[in-house]
Amino acid sequence: MRTGITQDQVNAAADAILSAGENPTVEKIRASLGTGSPNTVTRMLDAWRNRLGERFREMSTLPDVPGSVGQAMVELWRLAVEHANREAAANLKNEGTALESARAELVREIERWETRLQAADAETIQAKAALELAERARQTLDSQLEDNQALRADLVKQRDRLQAIGDHQASEIKELRELLDERDGELRRDREQKETYIRNVEDRAHQEIDRARLDARQWQHRFETLERARQSALVTVQTERDLLRDQLRKADNEVARFKGIASALEKALAKGRTAAPPRSKAKGVVVADAAAKRSRKIAARAPRKP
Template sequence: MAVGVPEEDVYAAADAVLARGERPTVERVRLELGRGSPARVGALLDQWWDRLAQRLRGETRLPALPSEVSEAFVAVWRHAVGLAQAIAEQTLEQQRQLLAQERLQLAQAEDQARREVAGARQQVNAAESARRAVETRLTDLERLLEERQAQIDDLHAQREALQQGQALAAQQIQQMQATLDTARRQAEEARLAQEAYVRGVEERAHREVDRAREESKARAAELKEARLQLADFQQRQASILVQLTEAQQQAVIAQGQATQAREERLQRAMEAEHAQTALQARLSQAQEALEAARREAAVQHARADTLQAQFSQLSERLARRKPASPRSGG
C-alpha cells in the first residue's frame, strides 16, 4: 500500500504557510505541496500542530544576559509562550474542528460520489441491457422480415403458376366447347339424315305394302319392330343430346369456376382440374354413346336395306303372278 506524501514535506509546507502569516489548513498545505490526499495531509497537519506546541514550550534557552534582565525576559517569555500556547491550543482545536468538518464533508462527498458512480453503473448496465434487447429485437425483426419476404415470393410463384394453370384450363375448356359444338352438330346432322332416311324407307314401305298387303303382314311386323328400334334409337339419341347439353352446361360452370379460381390458391386449381377430368370423362362417354348410336343407325340402315330388298323381291313375285291369273280363270 502506498505511504503517500512524506510527513517532513507536510511539516515544511505548514511552516512555510505559517511563516507567511497564514494559518496552515489542509487546502493551503496541499496547495503549497502541490500534491497529497486530504486525509493524509489532515492527519499529518494534526501532528504538526502537536509538535508546534512542543516546539514552543521547548524554546526557553536564552543568551547570556544579566540575571535581572534574564529573569525578567524569561518571565516575559514564559508568559508569551503560555499565551502563545493557549492561542495555539485554541487554534489547534478550531483547526481540528475544521478538519473534522472537512473530513465529514469529504466523506459525504466520497459517499455521494460512490452513490453517483453506482447509479451511473446501474444506468450503464440498464443501457447495455436495453441495447442488447434492442439488438435482439432487431435481429428477430430482420429474421421475421426475411421470412415474410420468402412467403411473399412463394405466393408470387404460386400466383404465377395458378395463372398459367387457369390459362391452360380456359384453353382446354374452349377446346372442349368446340368439341361439344362439333359433336352436337354431328349428332343433329345424323338425326336429320336418319329421319330423312327413315321417312324415305317408310314411304317406300307403304307403297310396297299397298301393292302386296296380303304377303307383307310378316314384313309389316318386322317394319313395326324396326320402328320401335328406331324410336328407341331416337330416345337414346335424345338422351345423348341431353347429356351433351348437360356437358355443355357443366363446361360453362367449369369456366365460371375457373374465372373465380383466379383469386383462389392452388387447391382451387386442382379442384378445377379434377372437375375438368370428370367433364372430359363425361364427354368421352357421350362420344362413345354417340358412336354406339351411329353404329346402331348403321345396323338399322342395313336392316332397312334388307327390308327394301325383300319388298323388291315380293314386288317381283307379285308382278309375275298377276299375268297368270286370267289364264287360270279361262
C-alpha cells in the first residue's frame, strides 16, 4: 500500500540535488523519492525554498565571520537568490505547464472515475442482489451446517462405536492368528508324522507287493503245473472214456447177440415143449433158465452209457 511523502523527505531530496549542483525541481524530487503527487511535491518544495532563504540569512549573521567574508557571502547569497528566482520562474512556468497537463489528465481521470463509478453503482446493485442471494444461501447453508454438525456428531459416535468394535475384532483376530499359528504348528507336526507313517506304509506296501508278486509267480507256476496235470488227466480220462465206450458198444453188441440167442432158445424151447416128451421138456427149461441168468449177468457187468 502506497503512503504519502513527508516534508523531511522532500527537504533531504532537495538538499541532495542542490549539493550535486543541480536545481531541485518537482520532477527531480519525484524521481528521487519514487513517489509523490505533483501538487504535494510543489507545495513542499516551496516550503523548502522559503526555509532555504532563512538558512542563508542565518549563515550571513554569524558573529565570528570576517567582514570581507560576510560581504562575499551576502553577494553570493544575492547571486544565488537571483539565480534561484530565475530558476524558480522557469520552474514555475514548467510546473505551470506540467500542472496544466496534470489538470487535464486529472479531468480525464475524473471522467474515467465517473464512468467507473457508474459501473460500480451497477455492480453495487448487482452485488446487493447477489448479497441477498448469498444471505439466503448462507441461511440455507447454516441450516445444512447444523444438520451436518448433528450428522457429524452421530457419525463420530458411530465411528467411536465402530472403532471399539474394530479394536475388539482386532484383538480377536490377533488371538485367532495366535491360535491359527498354533494349529498350523500342530498340523505341520501331524502332517510330518502322517508323511512318515505314509512313507513307512508305502515301504511296507512295496515290500508286500514284492512279496505278493513273488507269491503270484509261485502260484502262477503252481497253476501252470496243475493246468498241465489237469490237461494230462483230461486226456487220460478222455482216452479211458473212449475205451469204455468201445467196451460198452461191444457189450451192447454182445447183449444183442445174447438176446438173439435167448430169443432163438425161447423159440426152440417153445417148439420143444410141443414136440418133446416131458423129461426132455424139463431139461430144455433148465437150459433156457441158465441162458437167461447168463444174459442178466453180462448185462449187469456191462458199463452204462454216459
